[in-house]
Amino acid sequence: MIMSFKFPDASFTVDLDPKFAADLAEMLATNAVQTYEVVRMLEQIAYFDEHRLQLSGDYPGQTVVIGDQAVLFSGSQDEAFTWVAAHRGAAPVYLVTLPRPEQSGDALAAMAGSSGAVYRG
């Protein structure tokens, strides 16, 4: 869902899971995350949204780690999690697994058949 976020010094419009947005608000309220971390996270998600087509073409089927408006790492999902654990200085980052071209067809078939989401995790 496309949502807008306003902070004193920045604003973002990003494609965000509304439930995640509620989680963020709660985590901010309890100081589990700091405002600057949320701002940086939204910058990364906005960067991904803006470059989604290009990234899907450049890294099909791979998990990319996005840091300061750039791809810091790409590889398998396991490799990406290992990279994040080993590069704490880069945190917080945004990890996202890009679909393979053939999955686009799967997605259409899934939508047609209303088979729902396929991700487990």
Place this chain on the structure above:
Amino acid sequence: MPGAPYFGIDGRPRIQANWSTLKGGAAQTLEFILDSGATRSGVDKVGGIGGTFLGTVGVIGASGVQSQHVLLGDTTMEFDVVDAQQGTVRTVTHTGEVLVTGQRIIGQEVFQAKSLSLTMDFTVTPPAIRLEC
């Protein structure tokens, strides 16, 4: 206290584990679903308190819709397993990263790291479920 796995009311295998985060205070005993089919382990928001914020994990579903989960580090889970060779119970400890999700799950990366397998033993009555390594 940790103990043997059991089936929850929804039929999914579960286990009690001691759970702690770097800044979350004393360890607490929480119930986790055992699911080697889940690519990553997860914890709920309450369990995630005190973990180190490492980033966000985005998931693009079949319909192209994105969802996101917070990724936390410096979390530790401790639970009992049966040593398949010795036949004895021992406690394993796993420290790593987890996703903040709606459910507490011990996922595939822990099964792999600790060489775990979930065994249903029908040679005994009633059938037993064991988490072995």
